[in-house]
Amino acid sequence: MKNSVSHSPTRTQETAKEAFIPVMRELVRAFQAFSHYSAEHIRNAGLTPPQFDVISTLGNTEGMPLHKLAEKTLITKGTLTGVIDRLEHKGLLQRIVPAGNRRSFIAVLTPAGEKLFDEIFPAHIEYLGQRFGRLSETELETTATVLKRLRSLF
Amino acid sequence: MKNSVSHSPTRTQETAKEAFIPVMRELVRAFQAFSHYSAEHIRNAGLTPPQFDVISTLGNTEGMPLHKLAEKTLITKGTLTGVIDRLEHKGLLQRIVPAGNRRSFIAVLTPAGEKLFDEIFPAHIEYLGQRFGRLSETELETTATVLKRLRSLF
DNA sequence: TATTGTTATACTCTATAACTATA
DNA sequence: TATAGTTATAGAGTATAACAATA
Numbered sequence: 001m002k003n004s005v006s007h008s009p010t011r012t013q014e015t016a017k018e019a020f021i022p023v024m025r026e027l028v029r030a031f032q033a034f035s036h037y038s039a040e041h042i043r044n045a046g047l048t049p050p051q052f053d054v055i056s057t058l059g060n061t062e063g064m065p066l067h068k069l070a071e072k073t074l075i076t077k078g079t080l081t082g083v084i085d086r087l088e089h090k091g092l093l094q095r096i097v098p099a100g101n102r103r104s105f106i107a108v109l110t111p112a113g114e115k116l117f118d119e120i121f122p123a124h125i126e127y128l129g130q131r132f133g134r135l136s137e138t139e140l141e142t143t144a145t146v147l148k149r150l151r152s153l154f
Numbered sequence: 155m156k157n158s159v160s161h162s163p164t165r166t167q168e169t170a171k172e173a174f175i176p177v178m179r180e181l182v183r184a185f186q187a188f189s190h191y192s193a194e195h196i197r198n199a200g201l202t203p204p205q206f207d208v209i210s211t212l213g214n215t216e217g218m219p220l221h222k223l224a225e226k227t228l229i230t231k232g233t234l235t236g237v238i239d240r241l242e243h244k245g246l247l248q249r250i251v252p253a254g255n256r257r258s259f260i261a262v263l264t265p266a267g268e269k270l271f272d273e274i275f276p277a278h279i280e281y282l283g284q285r286f287g288r289l290s291e292t293e294l295e296t297t298a299t300v301l302k303r304l305r306s307l308f
Numbered sequence: 309t310a311t312t313g314t315t316a317t318a319c320t321c322t323a324t325a326a327c328t329a330t331a
Numbered sequence: 332t333a334t335a336g337t338t339a340t341a342g343a344g345t346a347t348a349a350c351a352a353t354a
Contacts, residue, residue: 020286033308132174
């Protein structure tokens with residue numbers, strides 16, 4: 001039987017201000033564990049996590065302006081320039097100047113980029129599914145609810 | 155009313171293999187949002203997130219061997235050397251050679267490090283509590299449960 | 309003037325592997 | 332031989348701010 005600590009009788013129903021700390025630690029460690037697992041697989045494909053993020057975001061689309069890509073991936077524009085540069089050097093992505101707007105670029109996967117996406121994205125999903133697949137449908141739903149709530153806080 | 159998609163009548167009770175994908179995306183974005191929020195505050199104190207992680211782990215302890223610190227923070231040993239170096243240069247931390255074992259070091263906060271810890275750790279908790287405090291006690295418990303389950307997968 | 313993106317700084321972190329020195 | 336930690340390598344990502352070009 002756990003002793004439910006209360007600093008005074010009148011606090012019994014309250015939540016301590018620091019009660020979230022262990023929860024936050026769980027968030028950090030859970031994410032670290034996940035991202036290490038994920039990143040190892042991504043590196044095998046010769047990509048870094050941000051590069052994979054970009055490829056995944058652009059896969060099966062007709063491309064999108066860099067500022068929208070930055071917004072979706074939460075990579076800041078200065079950083080995104082470098083990430084895009086490296087993907088372009090690898091021949092996986094192209095900057096297209098859209099007709100009628102010469103102030104923005106559209107990032108589009110090249111055929112090689114699409115090919116890589118078609119190969120590694122399903123493989124990565126399969127790899128991750130080996131772990132996520134252990135969650136029941138109910139657990140998945142609860143997890144989704146909790147994470148959305150968490151995200152809404154920030 | 156959402157249309158509950160089922161590929162065939164016999165799949166109604168099953169979970170699609172890819173059902174976890176949106177959940178995973180939520181995990182990534184929720185964590186990104188959290189860590190950006192957290193990191194901004196940490197940077198104001200002149201620390202990087204890994205440095206803060208180390209300071210937080212060592213605060214209110216009598217120090218610990220580097221390999222244990224590496225294990226707790228999930229920072230690999232090669233990387234940890236650099237992080238520790240920088241904290242040592244800042245005068246926040248010291249490597250101590252324990253009596254009877256000259257093969258390992260013990261990382262200990264200096265008085266300046268303890269002072270910084272005493273100042274910024276509570277302030278950081280207060281800063282984070284502004285957001286986590288919006289969760290009810292029940293939500294906190296559910297969140298903890300879900301995160302532990304997630305972590306157990308990896 | 310506001311938006312889009314690049315460039316320039318200056319670090320910090322990262323994985324990986326070879327290496328040294330203990331035990 | 333196994334363990335603890337450092338060093339060397341080689342990038343890659345990060346924030347930030349100044350900048351150029353276009354709308």
